[in-house]
Amino acid sequence: MALKTADEYLDSIRARKLTVFYRGEPMDSVVDHPVAKAAADCVADVYSAALDESLAPLMTRTSPLVDEVVNASNILWRSRDDLLNRVEWERAVGRRTGRGALRSPGLDAINSLAIVTQQCDQAKGTEYHQRLLAFIERVQREDLAVSGAMTDVRGDRSKRPGEQADPDMFVRVVKQDADGIYLRGAKAHQTSAVHCHEHVVLPMTCGPDETEYAVACAVASDTPGITHIFSRQPSDSRRAEGAPLDVGLPAFAGCESLMIFEDVFVPHERVFLCGEAEYTQELVRYFGSFHRFCYGGCKVGIADVVIGAASLIAEANGVRNKSAVRNKLTEMVHLNETMYACGVAAAAKGWQTSAGTFSPDIGLANVTKLNVTRFPFEIARLAADIAGGAMLTLPSQADLDHPELGAHVRKYMAGNPSVPTQQRMALFRLLEFLTHGSGAVYFLHESLHGAGAPEAMRIILRREVDLSPFETAARNLLAGA
Numbered sequence: 105m106a107l108k109t110a111d112e113y114l115d116s117i118r119a120r121k122l123t124v125f126y127r128g129e130p131m132d133s134v135v136d137h138p139v140a141k142a143a144a145d146c147v148a149d150v151y152s153a154a155l156d157e158s159l160a161p162l163m164t165r166t167s168p169l170v171d172e173v174v175n176a177s178n179i180l181w182r183s184r185d186d187l188l189n190r191v192e193w194e195r196a197v198g199r200r201t202g203r204g205a206l207r208s209p210g211l212d213a214i215n216s217l218a219i220v221t222q223q224c225d226q227a228k229g230t231e232y233h234q235r236l237l238a239f240i241e242r243v244q245r246e247d248l249a250v251s252g253a254m255t256d257v258r259g260d261r262s263k264r265p266g267e268q269a270d271p272d273m274f275v276r277v278v279k280q281d282a283d284g285i286y287l288r289g290a291k292a293h294q295t296s297a298v299h300c301h302e303h304v305v306l307p308m309t310c311g312p313d314e315t316e317y318a319v320a321c322a323v324a325s326d327t328p329g330i331t332h333i334f335s336r337q338p339s340d341s342r343r344a345e346g347a348p349l350d351v352g353l354p355a356f357a358g359c360e361s362l363m364i365f366e367d368v369f370v371p372h373e374r375v376f377l378c379g380e381a382e383y384t385q386e387l388v389r390y391f392g393s394f395h396r397f398c399y400g401g402c403k404v405g406i407a408d409v410v411i412g413a414a415s416l417i418a419e420a421n422g423v424r425n426k427s428a429v430r431n432k433l434t435e436m437v438h439l440n441e442t443m444y445a446c447g448v449a450a451a452a453k454g455w456q457t458s459a460g461t462f463s464p465d466i467g468l469a470n471v472t473k474l475n476v477t478r479f480p481f482e483i484a485r486l487a488a489d490i491a492g493g494a495m496l497t498l499p500s501q502a503d504l505d506h507p508e509l510g511a512h513v514r515k516y517m518a519g520n521p522s523v524p525t526q527q528r529m530a531l532f533r534l535l536e537f538l539t540h541g542s543g544a545v546y547f548l549h550e551s552l553h554g555a556g557a558p559e560a561m562r563i564i565l566r567r568e569v570d571l572s573p574f575e576t577a578a579r580n581l582l583a584g585a
């Protein structure tokens with residue numbers, strides 16, 4: 105059985121010796137540290153879900169590569185149904201965790217590399233595709249969590265990798281020998297990287313004179329020379345205060361790190377591209393588009409929670425049946441299902457690649473993400489409108505638990521008498537977490553910048569959507585005029 109239990113997963117990460125710093129101090133355990141624990145538990149939930157009878161049909165697939173049932177986070181897509189399933193399980197996990205499926209970037213990395221390595225091998229006689237398949241086979245058999253490490257720190261944004269004053273602004277190969285290659289540089293915003301077993305390092309687009317930057321490879325997370333600087337998030341330290349009510353979502357979270365490579369050794373058999381700069385643009389196009397497509401499930405699942413919380417707050421405030429509130433909730437549903445519909449459409453219009461795998465429709469994947477750069481903000485605005493000021497001004501758990509102040513808090517924070525005051529406060533905090541606290545990193549800022557800034561989608565749409573058939577249609581209607 106290839107599937108790990110959540111505890112087996114957590115133990116396997118606990119056993120790894122990683123170099124991680126949080127606020128200038130070494131983080132001893134990325135599984136047990138109070139600020140990192142909920143993010144580890146969120147990855148663990150994707151393991152739990154695969155073993156949950158009701159979710160297993162979504163969360164697992166039989167892989168012909170290993171002839172076993174494996175987690176859907178580690179498969180190569182073999183049909184439109186696999187793509188559609190991805191939207192569904194992303195939504196289910198988003199709804200379950202209020203955060204999303206943190207193993208997704210690795211899934212996009214292996215699927216984009218599968219296409220590009222096959223093309224490269226065919227044209228240049230390299231052996232990258234077989235190496236990649238061997239890697240995926242091990243990932244599936246051992247049910248490993250894989251991160252997709254693409255975003256370089258990029259220094260001066262007006263300059264290409266080879267033009268930077270400091271050559272390390274994009275991850276590059278600094279040395280090669282008979283055994284392998286050595287990587288230097290840093291990847292930014294590495295979601296859950298500290299909670300993964302493997303990192304698939306991908307290049308950003310580079311030119312023919314920038315071959316040292318054209319590198320894709322798999323790096324085990326405990327390889328010497330990797331240092332993580334754990335990112336701060338809004339209100340992150342509330343998790344260390346022993347007051348779960350103030351956290352908003354105590355069970356789950358996400359985390360990022362700045363992942364620094366100091367001459368990290370990677371054996372040749374783990375290298376999937378090295379110097380073939382002409383394939384980097386295509387790789388970025390596929391990886392970015394695959395990740396954009398998944399937001400039609402993952403952000404939709406988080407929005408489900410935002411909408412649910414707003415509706416329950418309306419009830420706790422005694423106004424759920426007011427038409428103004430119902431109209432706002434309906435508007436939120438409309439926006440959310442529009443994002444979902446785009447993800448479903450990108451899957452339904454999927455096509456078979458030259459590697460035999462499936463890709464979602466690239467144009468629709470980018471339309472999905474462009475909607476996601478805007479709609480969650482509007483959904484959050486409507487939720488805040490329904491919630492009112494208390495969402496960001498309510499007293500703390502310490503005040504609620506206080507022997508004297510507690511009575512004041514219970515009396516003055518009461519709303520609809522059928523909803524207990526503490527429950528009303530917990531709903532405010534949940535919505536605060538999702539739209540202003542560390543959950544907003546995912547529901548809002550990642551919706552804007554994850555998988556590329558909005559302009560990256562517009563560039564793809566300009567390139568992929570040919571306007572000439574539309575012009576022909578207009579011209580045809582004027583024939584003879």
Ligand code: FE
Nearest residue numbers: 395550554555
């Ligand atoms: Fe993302």
